[in-house]
Amino acid sequence: MTIPTQPFVDGHYQAGGGKPITLINPATEETLIEVSGAGEPAITAAVESAHHAWKSGWRDLAPGKRTEILFNVARKLREHAEEIAQLEMQQIGKPIADARDEAGLGARVFEYYAGAVTKFYGQTIPVSSGGFDFTLRESMGVVAAIVPWNFPFPIACWKAAPALAAGNCVVLKPASLSPLTALKLGEIAHAAGLPKGVLQVLPGSGSTIGDALVTHPLIRKISFTGSTEIGRHIMSLASRDLKRISLELGGKSPNIVFADSNWELAAEKSPMSVFANTGQDCCARSRMFVERSVYEPFVEKFIAATKALVIGDPAKEATQIGPLVATGQRASVEEFLADARQSGSTFACGGNRPETKGYFLEPTVLLDVGKGDRCWREEIFGPVVAIVPFDDEVEMLEEVNASPYGLSGSLWTNDLSRALRVSRAVQCGVLSVNTHSSVHVEAPFGGFKTSGIGRDLGMAAMEGYTELKNVYIAS
Ligand code: NAP
Ligand code: MG
Numbered sequence: 001m002t003i004p005t006q007p008f009v010d011g012h013y014q015a016g017g018g019k020p021i022t023l024i025n026p027a028t029e030e031t032l033i034e035v036s037g038a039g040e041p042a043i044t045a046a047v048e049s050a051h052h053a054w055k056s057g058w059r060d061l062a063p064g065k066r067t068e069i070l071f072n073v074a075r076k077l078r079e080h081a082e083e084i085a086q087l088e089m090q091q092i093g094k095p096i097a098d099a100r101d102e103a104g105l106g107a108r109v110f111e112y113y114a115g116a117v118t119k120f121y122g123q124t125i126p127v128s129s130g131g132f133d134f135t136l137r138e139s140m141g142v143v144a145a146i147v148p149w150n151f152p153f154p155i156a157c158w159k160a161a162p163a164l165a166a167g168n169c170v171v172l173k174p175a176s177l178s179p180l181t182a183l184k185l186g187e188i189a190h191a192a193g194l195p196k197g198v199l200q201v202l203p204g205s206g207s208t209i210g211d212a213l214v215t216h217p218l219i220r221k222i223s224f225t226g227s228t229e230i231g232r233h234i235m236s237l238a239s240r241d242l243k244r245i246s247l248e249l250g251g252k253s254p255n256i257v258f259a260d261s262n263w264e265l266a267a268e269k270s271p272m273s274v275f276a277n278t279g280q281d282c283c284a285r286s287r288m289f290v291e292r293s294v295y296e297p298f299v300e301k302f303i304a305a306t307k308a309l310v311i312g313d314p315a316k317e318a319t320q321i322g323p324l325v326a327t328g329q330r331a332s333v334e335e336f337l338a339d340a341r342q343s344g345s346t347f348a349c350g351g352n353r354p355e356t357k358g359y360f361l362e363p364t365v366l367l368d369v370g371k372g373d374r375c376w377r378e379e380i381f382g383p384v385v386a387i388v389p390f391d392d393e394v395e396m397l398e399e400v401n402a403s404p405y406g407l408s409g410s411l412w413t414n415d416l417s418r419a420l421r422v423s424r425a426v427q428c429g430v431l432s433v434n435t436h437s438s439v440h441v442e443a444p445f446g447g448f449k450t451s452g453i454g455r456d457l458g459m460a461a462m463e464g465y466t467e468l469k470n471v472y473i474a475s
Helices: 040-055 062-080 082-093 096-119 152-165 180-191 205-213 228-241 261-279 294-307 329-343 393-401 416-425 458-464
Strands: 015-026 030-038 132-139 142-146 169-173 199-201 219-225 244-246 254-257 287-291 348-349 364-369 384-390 407-412 430-433 466-473
Touching: 015 205, 030 040, 040 142, 040 169, 040 205, 062 082, 062 096, 062 152, 062 180, 082 096, 082 152, 082 180, 082 254, 082 458, 096 152, 096 384, 096 416, 096 458, 142 152, 142 205, 152 169, 152 180, 152 219, 152 458, 169 180, 169 205, 169 458, 180 199, 205 228, 219 228, 219 393, 244 458, 254 261, 254 393, 261 294, 261 407, 287 294, 287 393, 294 364, 294 384, 294 466, 329 384, 364 393, 384 393, 393 416, 407 416, 416 430, 458 466
Parallel strands: 142 169, 142 219, 169 199, 219 244, 254 287, 254 407, 287 384, 364 384, 407 430
Antiparallel strands: 015 030, 132 466, 348 364
16 A cells, blocks of 8 residues: 655645645554645645636536546545555544445445436526526536545545536645545546546645635635634635635534433443544534433443443454544643543543553543533533433523534434424534434535534535526527
8 A cells, every 4th residue: 555645736646845744643653654745836736727627628528427437436436445444544543444434435425426417407497577597507616625634534525526526626635634545535536537637635734725725816615624713714714705615613512312212222322422533523422411310320321331432453443432633632632621620520431541552532421510611612522521411301402502513413302293393493404313323425414503604415515516607598
């Protein structure tokens, strides 16, 4: 397996000329490899070449041909799935079983949008003046996709695939901690027949590359996944020339368990709804609300299920929880834990580093957390959950919706009317009932309130990569 070390521009790897990035394997704390970051000339070359590729071919390619190429990309991604999974595991410490699932998910996203190219229609509108009126969904030009390190490969795919399917060219900026699988995507997609320049991949620091892309006059849309703080920054820069934006940002998602539900099953399943990916998940169900009559037995079962999780070497098939992505990420989670200790929360389990190399941290269950505490209010992005009891549905929902975030949520009940009522009341973009499943390739994914603007996945994402044109012909 060759590990990519340079930006992928104009159909091949080339020197970036920017600051090098040293990648560290978070499970071993050893240096993995150095990647050349993209400097100013590489950024300009990537955007200009993407614009040229759009104008001179990709935009006007017959839809059936675009479908064929994107299906080829999906096929090649499946052929290289193990290589992608291994790279992901090494660069961010993702357990290999999850990394394999996510490599497959990336390929599935390309399959979905390959098929979507020829099923993406406009409308004919019977305007009152007569004549003939119809709409077109037109590509925008060059899209900048800026992605985070927690699900590097699938998120890169779920931004690139719909943007390409809609006829745009893409400049992809992976997070500094996770450039390898994004670079592989560029290489594999071009080997599968994507014309030169249609997808460029620029590793490098967000503050330089990010700002250069967001302010570049040839970029028409920025599709970003990351923190709410950087999302705000991008939105304000994009306002200068009214670039289109979609932002998938942070979360502090609720997990609501009613006594009428199969709460034993909820207790068994819920630890992975917050601890999967070591809690570094924007959809992590980090605030649990449990109806008081089942609170104590629920907590007991939840803790038992948490203690049974397999933590350790991400290269092992059975591992469920790997390390945090970097030493800084662990330090930031530990600051939250120090705050919880100070404010008198009960540590029902976890809270410490296991005695092993790597940036590991035990899954931590907090009880007696105050509504004003940082661990209750803020996104921790680590393996920490707070569980509180509730008595009254209305009051509980007020607290659920008091969060400035609104990304995802789970609800456990066997009462159909309650399921419908509460599903409508929770202010979030993605809600799951009697499960924690948040991501479906075919369905829209994104947040309310400070969790974002716009949607990834489904046909909603493809709409978001087009401008809507109305054409009226007099008769
Ligand atoms: P981040 O700091 O916002 O970084 C995300 C991406 O933005 C990275 O590629 C980063 O590059 C880049 N970036 C940094 N500064 C930038 C700037 N000034 N202009 C443009 N781009 C810039 O977030 P993160 O720390 O990687 O990820 C954690 C956050 O992402 C959490 O808050 C989480 O909730 C959120 N997230 C949300 C979703 C969702 O779908 N809603 C999914 C995953 C993660 P560098 O790596 O080089 O700094
Ligand atoms: Mg950051």
